[in-house]
Amino acid sequence: MTSSIEIKVPDIGGIADVEIIELLIKAGDTIELEQSLAVMESDKASMDLPSPAAGLVQTVHVKVGDKVSEGTLIATLAAAGQAVPAATAPAETVAEQPKVVVPEPESEKPAVQAAPVAQTVSPPVVEVESSAEGIIAHASPAIRRYARELGVDINTVNVGSGRKGRITKEDVKNHVKQIVATAQTQTAPVANAGGGSGIQPIPAVDFSKFGAVEEIALSKIKRLTGQHLSRVWLNLPMVTYHDEVDITEMEAFRVALNGEKGNEVKLTGLLFIMKALVATMQKFPTFNSSLSPNGDSLILKKFFHIGIAVDTPNGLVVPVIRDVDKKGLQELAVELGEKSAKARKGELTPADMQGGCMTISSLGGIGGTAFTPIVNAPEVAILGVTRSAMKPVWDGNAFIPRLMLPLDLTYDHRVIDGAEGARFMATLCAYLNDVRRLLL
Numbered sequence: 001m002t003s004s005i006e007i008k009v010p011d012i013g014g015i016a017d018v019e020i021i022e023l024l025i026k027a028g029d030t031i032e033l034e035q036s037l038a039v040m041e042s043d044k045a046s047m048d049l050p051s052p053a054a055g056l057v058q059t060v061h062v063k064v065g066d067k068v069s070e071g072t073l074i075a076t077l078a079a080a081g082q083a084v085p086a087a088t089a090p091a092e093t094v095a096e097q098p099k100v101v102v103p104e105p106e107s108e109k110p111a112v113q114a115a116p117v118a119q120t121v122s123p124p125v126v127e128v129e130s131s132a133e134g135i136i137a138h139a140s141p142a143i144r145r146y147a148r149e150l151g152v153d154i155n156t157v158n159v160g161s162g163r164k165g166r167i168t169k170e171d172v173k174n175h176v177k178q179i180v181a182t183a184q185t186q187t188a189p190v191a192n193a194g195g196g197s198g199i200q201p202i203p204a205v206d207f208s209k210f211g212a213v214e215e216i217a218l219s220k221i222k223r224l225t226g227q228h229l230s231r232v233w234l235n236l237p238m239v240t241y242h243d244e245v246d247i248t249e250m251e252a253f254r255v256a257l258n259g260e261k262g263n264e265v266k267l268t269g270l271l272f273i274m275k276a277l278v279a280t281m282q283k284f285p286t287f288n289s290s291l292s293p294n295g296d297s298l299i300l301k302k303f304f305h306i307g308i309a310v311d312t313p314n315g316l317v318v319p320v321i322r323d324v325d326k327k328g329l330q331e332l333a334v335e336l337g338e339k340s341a342k343a344r345k346g347e348l349t350p351a352d353m354q355g356g357c358m359t360i361s362s363l364g365g366i367g368g369t370a371f372t373p374i375v376n377a378p379e380v381a382i383l384g385v386t387r388s389a390m391k392p393v394w395d396g397n398a399f400i401p402r403l404m405l406p407l408d409l410t411y412d413h414r415v416i417d418g419a420e421g422a423r424f425m426a427t428l429c430a431y432l433n434d435v436r437r438l439l440l
Helices: 091-095 141-149 169-186 188-193 220-235 248-258 269-283 329-345 418-433 435-439
Strands: 004-008 018-023 036-041 046-050 055-060 073-079 238-246 289-291 298-300 306-308 310-312 315-317 358-362 381-385 389-394 399-412
Touching: 036 073, 046 141, 141 169, 220 315, 238 418, 248 269, 248 399, 248 418, 248 435, 269 306, 269 329, 269 358, 269 381, 269 418, 269 435, 306 329, 310 329, 399 418, 418 435
Parallel strands: 306 358, 358 381
Antiparallel strands: 004 073, 018 036, 036 046, 055 073, 238 399, 289 298, 310 315, 381 399, 389 399
């Protein structure tokens, strides 16, 4: 005669309607004493449901998503050493895959007969159970929660170094390290572009089956720029602050200067922005810094070199204009024109693009109202500029037309906080609103 053991939800502190989020057994499984049967989760915590007995699972009475309370029937077992009647086994278990038992040395194999439930002195046989749902893991609720926080399927951790083969926190950590190492080996180009993040590549798609296609190789500049931006995107927590400044007076001054006789070099609004940016960086030295490689200190720079993003036929390049604080508008205009021409001809040297303190990316000649530039690391900030436009601005008595320039400041949030970023932008706008402040 076969005796059955009913496994019910024990006292769980009076909490009702706890959800089953993982079911670790199925009909036909052999389970051990204290083996986890399911994982339950309330609005405050996850909890494991250990088995109060060893035996063979006859019937599972719940499924994932069910709400259970104290006394809810979870499963019915046949006591260890007893056979399960064929009629109680679900039809789907007929095709169940065989167990894969980790082999032991010949001298240490236990006897063929099943050990009594009360016998606990002999070392247990560690089994890895395979099923349609995958490997069933033995882990506590805390370890399962830790694995979920890391994005790890606990059932893929097949090495348990804890008591009775249970999975520990170190086992999960080692599993993650193994995944990252494997991803870096198998997808080296992607891992290099992402700073060793181990992120899986985007699956390849054969677009030719949808219609005609043409494949064009990226230029070297675009490939290298893409790798650099990917590293920055994955390693820097970036914030972008948007604002706009009234440049009506600045533009009138610029036009007047260009209209003077003998002025062969035409001044652009970008030159005024460069001078205003340097004046602002002098008041906020954190923006003229780089984070040390170990992230423990800031490297403050005592020079002011500004990178200018230039659009070329081969891609985006950033020549650096050195010592902007020591040069006048005319001198800067000449140097900027020369380096922009070299950039478009592909004649820039590595030295022309090194040593920048902060970069300006201007889309003013194309259009737009705002965008989110990516920091040109190891710099800690970048200024985006888009097209100015005439807008009605309330002066307290009436709406008057003013020329408004949109600005976008992206910064590394590890170095610069939101309040400092806002103050930096306010100071920059004050300089551009009244360029006479640059003389103070």
